[in-house]
Each structure stands twice: as structure tokens, then as C-alpha cells.
Amino acid sequence: MRTERIGTTGVRFRRGGAGDVAVVFVHGFLDDQYIWDALTAELQSPVEYVTVDLAGCGDRTAADGVFGYDRFTDEVGAVVDALGKPFVIVGQSMGSAVAELVAAARPDRALGLVLVTPVPLAGTHLPDEMIEQFRSLGGSLEGQRGVRNQLSVALPDGEFDRLLATGVRVRPEVVRDFADTWNNGHAAGSEPSRFTGPVLIVRGEGDGFVTEELVNGGVAPRFGSVETVSVAKGGHWVHAEQPAAVATHLDRFLSGIAASGGRTASQDERPQGWTGAFAQQSSEAFDEAFAADVVLEASVLTRPIEGRDQVKNVMGTASVIYESLAFTQETANGQQTYLEWEATAFGGVRMQGVTVLTKDAQGQIVRAAIHHRPLGAVLRFSGELRERLSGVVPADLFHQG
Structure with a gap:
């Protein structure tokens, strides 16, 4: 994979593979772009795949400024625009909200949206004492270890340790902003999604945070053309726990888009x-x-x-x-x-x-x-x-x- 930069900004992205369609991956809370590597290695579809670090995470932990959905959407949107081709965007957890907002703003090029263990765009609105547990995870190795242990089912040992090291590098004030962002949500989440193309939702059967009830009640009903699948022996990081299974679902989704002739959301003939x-x-x-x-x-x-x-x-x-x-x-x-x-x-x-x-x-x-x-x-x-x-x-x- 090769790394490119958006102008003179701090926004960088990696791109690999080749194809007329790009698949863009957006990571979640306390993670980084490298969490997608096991999944992209399993993909069989002839596409270009692109990963990016959100501001404050991964290779961008030194980023300053305001951290929230609007900034993330602008920066990931700039990456998508730089690719200059039709795209499918994949987001996990907090990144699923960013993926939806990016796709909704580009109906002429957004072919599909994939939400992996997604939090609702409207927010989770956890009670103060519960969200404070997430807000206080910055710099806490044991706290992050406990959360990842609780919400994962089959994270490989090496990836578990790598994610711990990645998450603990995120500055405490940034962690608090991130937690407030996905807990409070975005105003667009209170309405039906403006993205009208095909949507695939993937969740892990063992995810105790993004449960089946949360998906069916707070995520899926906002979309017109949506399919939901559950992956066995997977938790909140199902894309890293069961990458082959998730890649199979993603390949099938991409094949369906290819079979439709690559129609964009505004041209889609599904019901x-x-x-x-x-x-x-x-x-x-x-x-x-x-x-x-x-x-x-x-x-x-x-x-x-x-x-x-x-x-x-x-x-x-x-x-x-x-x-x-x-x-x-x-x-x-x-x-x-x-x-x-x-x-x-x-x-x-x-x-x-x-x-x-x-x-x-x-x-x-x-x-x-x-x-x-x-x-x-x-x-x-x-x-x-x-x-x-x-x-x-x-x-x-x-x-x-």
C-alpha cells in the first residue's frame, strides 16, 4: 500500500489494490486505520481499498482542534474526493456515523454503505455514570484492556495487544471528545438517512454493546434498502475477530453492486x-x-x-x-x-x-x-x-x- 496526503493538511490515507471502484474504510473509537488490514487481505473483489486515520488517532495523535463528526466527515470526505471515482464506504462503531454522512453528501458517487457494529447516528445517550467510564479511558491501559476484554470474543492476541497500544496513545482530552461525540450523536440521526442506496449492516453475535435490539431499533429503520447480518464468534471488533467471514459478506455486497451496473444511489432500482x-x-x-x-x-x-x-x-x-x-x-x-x-x-x-x-x-x-x-x-x-x-x-x- 502507498500513503498519500491531502494537500498540505495532516490528512493522510493509504491505498492498495486496483479497480474502478474504491472501498474506503473508517475506523472506530480508540482504533486506527491498520485495524482493517486483516479484512482487506481477505477481500476477493477487484477494487481499490483505502484506509484513513481519524484526527487524534493512529498516526495523527498529535492533531489539534475540535474533534467531532463534522470534522471527521470533512476530512474523510476530502479523501473520497481525492480518489475521483465511485466508492463504497465502510465504517465501524463511531466510524459508521462518519461513513454515512460522507456517503449522504455524495449521492452521485456513493454506490453503497457498510456499517460494522454501528452506533446510532443519533447517539447512544448513555447515563452520565456510564458514559463517564468511556470518557475516562484516555491513558488508562487497564481501563481499555477491560473494555476490549468485555466487548470482544475472538481478538487475536497480537491484535489485542496492538490495539491496546494504539488506544492508550490517544490523548485523554481527545478520548473525552470522542466519547461525547458518539454518545450525543449528530442532528441528522433524528431523521431518515439521506443516503438512499444499498446498505449492509454487520454485527458480531457476541457484541454486548451494539446489540441486535440496538441495530433493529436505532440504526436499520433509518435506511430504505438495508440488509443486516450477524457473524458468529464475533464481538464489537468483528472485522478483526472474524475478518474472513466479514470479507465474505462485503464481497457479496460488492458483487451485488457490480451486478447492478455500478448504479449510484440516485439511480438504484432496488425497491x-x-x-x-x-x-x-x-x-x-x-x-x-x-x-x-x-x-x-x-x-x-x-x-x-x-x-x-x-x-x-x-x-x-x-x-x-x-x-x-x-x-x-x-x-x-x-x-x-x-x-x-x-x-x-x-x-x-x-x-x-x-x-x-x-x-x-x-x-x-x-x-x-x-x-x-x-x-x-x-x-x-x-x-x-x-x-x-x-x-x-x-x-x-x-x-x-
């Missing part, structure tokens, strides 16, 4: 109209996705509903009832797309389901079949729709209990 409309929580957001004669079948309905106006009323109202909604798997066969999803409503009641979308030659949805479970949540959801759509949609379309 953005459907999943994106859920993120916007508006009946009007479904309008462009539906053909005029669309038919909706669902386990919350007593019979199918026909016509764009009625269907978008039901779907817009349903999207507001969900407290969280994550599309976890997606596949396509001809004109049909199959989506698996998980959701919560009514103060945390969990639901799962499968949606089957059938499109016409113009790409508009002509039939949607939505299968919910379990039954108790289905009946409650149907009754809630009846109440909210009273006078708009016939009441006998819903459960009357």
Missing part, C-alpha cells in the same frame, strides 16, 4: 419507493411506488384493497404505527421482490413478516402481499388501523374485536 416511503412515514411517499390499479393483500385486512389512493392511505398510516421497522433480507425473482422485516409497535411489541412485491414493466408495484406474525400483534395492528382510518377506509376491512 426504494417501498422501503423509502416507510422511512418517510407519509401516505404521499407511497404515491410514486404504486400503479394506479395496485392491489394490497395483508394479514391485517379482511379482504384485498384495490386502487392507489386507498392503498397508500393504509400504508401511510401503517408506517406511522410502527415504532421501528428494519428490512433484514431481500431477494428478487423476475418482477417479484421478497422482503423479510422486523418491527416494533405499541410500546415495544415485536412483529416479523414477509412482503412480496410484484411490479409491472414500468417498475411500479401492481400487487403487494404483506404477511405479519404473531397473531395477537396482527389483530391489534388491524384494530389500530381501523381506528385511525375511520371515515377514510371502510371499517369492515379490519378486525372488529
